[in-house]
Amino acid sequence: MKILHVIDSGGLYGAEMMLLALMSEQVRMGLEPVLASIAEHSIQEKSLETEAIRLGLRVIKFRMMPGPNPFGVAEILRFAQDERVDLIHSHGYKGNIFFGLLPRFARRFPLVSTVHGWTWTGGVNRMMLYEWLDSKALSGVDRIVLVNTQMLKHPRIKRIPINKVSVVDNGIVGELTVEDDSDFDAEVVSFCEKGFTIGAIGRLSQEKGFDILLRAFAGLTDEFPEIRVVILGEGGWRAQLEALTEKLGISDRVLMPGFKNNARRYIPFFNLFAISSHTEGLPISLLEAMQASIPIVASCVGGIPDVLQDGRCGLLVNPGSEEELGHAIAHVIQNPREAGVRVTAARQRAIIAYSSRRMAEEYLEIYKGVLQ
Numbered sequence: 001m002k003i004l005h006v007i008d009s010g011g012l013y014g015a016e017m018m019l020l021a022l023m024s025e026q027v028r029m030g031l032e033p034v035l036a037s038i039a040e041h042s043i044q045e046k047s048l049e050t051e052a053i054r055l056g057l058r059v060i061k062f063r064m065m066p067g068p069n070p071f072g073v074a075e076i077l078r079f080a081q082d083e084r085v086d087l088i089h090s091h092g093y094k095g096n097i098f099f100g101l102l103p104r105f106a107r108r109f110p111l112v113s114t115v116h117g118w119t120w121t122g123g124v125n126r127m128m129l130y131e132w133l134d135s136k137a138l139s140g141v142d143r144i145v146l147v148n149t150q151m152l153k154h155p156r157i158k159r160i161p162i163n164k165v166s167v168v169d170n171g172i173v174g175e176l177t178v179e180d181d182s183d184f185d186a187e188v189v190s191f192c193e194k195g196f197t198i199g200a201i202g203r204l205s206q207e208k209g210f211d212i213l214l215r216a217f218a219g220l221t222d223e224f225p226e227i228r229v230v231i232l233g234e235g236g237w238r239a240q241l242e243a244l245t246e247k248l249g250i251s252d253r254v255l256m257p258g259f260k261n262n263a264r265r266y267i268p269f270f271n272l273f274a275i276s277s278h279t280e281g282l283p284i285s286l287l288e289a290m291q292a293s294i295p296i297v298a299s300c301v302g303g304i305p306d307v308l309q310d311g312r313c314g315l316l317v318n319p320g321s322e323e324e325l326g327h328a329i330a331h332v333i334q335n336p337r338e339a340g341v342r343v344t345a346a347r348q349r350a351i352i353a354y355s356s357r358r359m360a361e362e363y364l365e366i367y368k369g370v371l372q
Helices: 014-028 047-054 070-082 093-100 126-140 149-153 186-193 210-218 238-248 263-269 284-291 322-334 336-353 356-371
Strands: 002-007 032-039 058-063 087-091 111-115 143-146 165-167 196-201 227-232 254-258 272-275 296-299 315-317
Touching: 002 014, 002 070, 002 093, 014 032, 014 047, 014 284, 014 356, 032 047, 032 070, 047 058, 058 070, 070 093, 087 093, 087 356, 093 111, 093 126, 111 126, 111 356, 143 149, 143 356, 149 165, 186 196, 186 227, 186 254, 186 263, 196 210, 196 263, 210 227, 210 238, 210 322, 227 263, 238 254, 263 284, 272 284, 272 322, 284 296, 284 336, 296 322, 315 322, 322 336
Parallel strands: 002 032, 002 087, 032 058, 087 111, 111 143, 143 165, 196 227, 196 272, 227 254, 272 296, 296 315
Antiparallel strands: none
């Protein structure tokens, strides 16, 4: 079976890591996954493409103008036809809009779409338009896959016939340990080794709530003078977050070194992993922290409560509450034995319930159903 995975990647974050794990497992299962990576002409190579090639996966780069692009859609469909692809698997709104809005006879190929989550947090902007178009496009998808059961309650999903919707939890592959690797950023490693480090990974964007994390952290520095924060990621909110660290007087205790390839490698250097998001699907970084045996404090959004078993595997806080987040971080620091119990439960759960093999097998059953 040949599957064409289509994505317009914005970095190497949760959706991308899930896709790499899925494709790698599909190769091991004897399937033929192909990555169709969309980008503008000015982009030579994306981080996702680099990592996929390193993993030995087949990558086809499609460069095109931004926005609605019938010529780009036609190019991908021609490739799919020439390659005798069995189905198209879209990851994100770009692929959904490209192919979900096409009549089935014009697309010709079955279409599966994984909805990794929506990031719009309000206001009239481009993301609002994209997500509105995405919701329209989903009606033309043959099978929609959600990454957690909570997404079934979303108004956009409730309008879709239930027999077109499946839930497949994300999965990860491989053990996560600190290795002797010359590619490590020495600044990040040195920063983490100087004190109790609260780590976070994600795009520097509004929905990730890193401003909440920084405010919560600022309220703890007098009580815990050794703590520090490192945020791995890049994005449009960098200037706002840097200004906030200056305003709060915590610049010397906060490190934002930008995007790091394979950022999960740094998780074992953290003493605590924090997710302060306002909205999420099922974060791959959460599963990676669980597997790495790092204490977790996370917002009670998306699939996070289910993954953490409502607090058994990590502390949960209401999104947007810097006070709750601060209390939870302090609780982890002050109660290491209790945190250790949650860490053990979290690691066992990540290994048993969130493997890439289980994820790939569930997707294979979905593919078979769509093809039949």
